Amino acid sequence: MSRGKNLFFNCLTFVFVILTVIMAGLMFNIATDAMEPPFFAPKPTQVIPTVAALASPTPKPSWTPSLTATPTNTFTPSSTPTETPPQPSATNTATMTPSITFTPSITGTFTPSATVTPSPTNTLQPPTFTPTKTLTPTPSATWTPTYTPTGPTATSTPEFPYIVQPGSISLRQATNAAGCNWQGIGGQVTTDRAEPIAGVQIRVRGDTLAEQSTLSGTNMAYGPSGWEIQVAALTNTERYYIDLWIDNQQVSDTVQIVFPNSCQQNLAVVNFIRTRPS
Incomplete structure (x- = not known):
């Protein structure tokens, strides 16, 4: 500007x-x-002077130009310049004032931790199938205590004085020479202190076998109070039932035996013990 x-x-x-x-x-x-005279000025008239009269010369007008200055506005x-030049204005100069700016920083805190060392990884290999002989389960002798009521009306199950000796039921090969042409059941009857008891009746029956019976103490191969009953002339898988009787009174639970039709397991051993006087 x-x-x-x-x-x-x-x-x-x-x-x-x-x-x-x-x-x-x-x-x-x-x-x-x-x-210089102007070009339009009249020439003066020459007058012949006369002697007669001396008269004063008539002044003749003369035009003497004079220089008159016409006043003009100069x-x-x-x-x-009439206008005062603009004075330089103050220039704002940025002044850098150093300042200390604190920038927070995150300081890591070391927390000790357990280092897990990877253990060797077992690489699964494709399974190798080796042909093996599959064993067919062989039925074993089982016994299920049952109560066979006597008389026309069933009553509550009594507590019999004779029980099957725990762990005594087993299947084995008979010691006779009959082999597969024989199948039977044997054992002994004792007290709970292993004292032999003779004269106790053992009754055995099957699905196709009529009831057979014998007394304890008739077969010493099983002990002083041993007994044995042949149930078949050939090995089979028939179910058989065994219980003890004294004076036509059942004194034990009924035990069930199932044979596996094996010549090496044609004898079932069942021992009974008395827990209290009958």
């Missing part, structure tokens, strides 16, 4: 200087023309 104003005043000053020069030239021409340019 200040630069534009300066240029304007400079141009205006130049114009006034030119006008001043022109006016000075005009004034000079006017002054020069005033020194503008004298001045190189001094």
Whole structure:
């Protein structure tokens, strides 16, 4: 803005200087023309003087041009600008003021932890199938204590004085020479202190076998109170039932035996013990 104003005043000053020069030239021409008579001025009349009378010469008008300056408004340019040039304004200078900025940082805290060492990984290999002989389960002798009621009306199961000796039921090969042409049941009857008891009746019956009986103490191969009953002439898988009787009174639970139809397991051993006097 200040630069534009300066240029304007400079141009205006130049114009006034030119006008001043022109006016000075005009004034000079006017002054020069005033020194010469004008072309339209009348020539003076020559008067022949007479001797007769001396008269005062009549003054004749004469036109003497005088230079009269016509007052004009003269503008004298001045190189001094009337407008006060703009003063330089203060320049805001950024001042860097050093400051300390605290930047928080995360400090890792070391927490000891157990290091798991990987153990060797067992690589699964495809299974190798080796043909093996499949064993067919062989039926074993089982016994299920049952109560066979006597008389027309069933009553609550009594507590019999004779029970099967725990763990005594087993299947084995008979010691006779009959082999597969024999199948039977044997054992002994004792007290709970292993004292032999003779004269106790053992009754055996099967699905196709009529009831057979014998007394304890009739077969010493099983002990002083041993007994044995043949149930078949050939090995089979028939089910058999065994119980003890004294004076036509059942004194033990009924035991069930099932044979596996094997020549090596054609003898079932069942021992009974008395837990209290009958």
